[in-house]
Amino acid sequence: MDRRRFLLAMAALGLAAPAAQAKTAQGLFIHESPKPVPALDIRDADGQAAGLDALKGRAVLLNLWASWCMPCVAELPALDRLKPAAAAKGVAVVALSLDRGGKIAVVNTFARLSVKALDIRTDEARSAAEKLNATALPVSLLLDNQGREVARYVGAADWEGPKAAQLLDALGAGKPLTPDMAPPLAKLTAAP
């Protein structure tokens, strides 16, 4: 009975608590221990399965973006340039679009930005944000070579600076990530 009253009171408190939006913290968040990544239905430009399984054995920078997210779009050119450099470090860069309706928004955005290296990857089931607990975009998940999330970067990072190079070196080499490797937030210019 008391337990029930307690739970009811807690529920009431929950309702009365302010719903003010907590400022989402940005930057690098290194997990205490690697987290498994739920299976995602990722598709390529032809609608074929292009999940993370194909990248097993390699570290991955999995960036979540959407065409309606201005800072995401502004970050894409840097990720596009980063892709070959990261590959040399053993890190695959995957930019996963959360846009509804398949690849149309991706094709248009990539064309507008003259994206060269990034592949079209879409979230077919539209469940990636939920499964990966991404409440804000852009967010980049850093996965080790066993496909486990070891850290995530919330916001647009300066992916081409020395810190990012250090971070990706460590990720590619399977070494522990440390807070001093955190790249600064990117200074974004208006999306083209």
Add this chain to the structure above:
Amino acid sequence: MRKSFSMPRLLACLLILIALAGPSRAATEDADRAVVGRFLLTDMNGRAVTDEMYGGKIRIVVFGYTYCPDICPTVLNTLSVALEHLGADRAKVVTLFVTVDPERDSPAHLKEYLASFPEIIGLTGSAEQIAAAARNFKVRYEKQPVEGNDPMAYSVDHSSSIYIMDRVGNFLARMPHASKPDRLAERVKSYLAPRKAED
């Protein structure tokens, strides 16, 4: 039995803690007022709309703004996925995004932004109309001081719950903005059954 003795004390401690927290005090005062779903706003085509125009439909309502220079919340994504979960029941629901930033979120801008979410209706209005709607929903928002030198690069802190209102605009539920789409859809579905709509 010993457990039941400690429960009121635990509750009292919690209440004191919550009363001491600054923002919660305002919320407690706010709690005296009921959430009311009344509004007079402007839709994306520049037409005046009131809540009564959505009569007969369950309403899912969020407040926010489209300008996100750093990071963008995924709440609209959550809403559109929840609507997919509703399937055919989607026709019994209207989903409204009310801006708390009428200065930048003009009808035309909302229309362009929400093209990515065709099932979501964007609403704006005069500063007074937005303030009145927010007051009715007990939503708080506050324009923040500009950090750089661009006067238009301000942010707006705001409450970010997802409101579910019944077919005549009365409050049914408030859910966190980070709710899972299936949970939101389930909740909405529970209100679509006529018997439960009056709960």
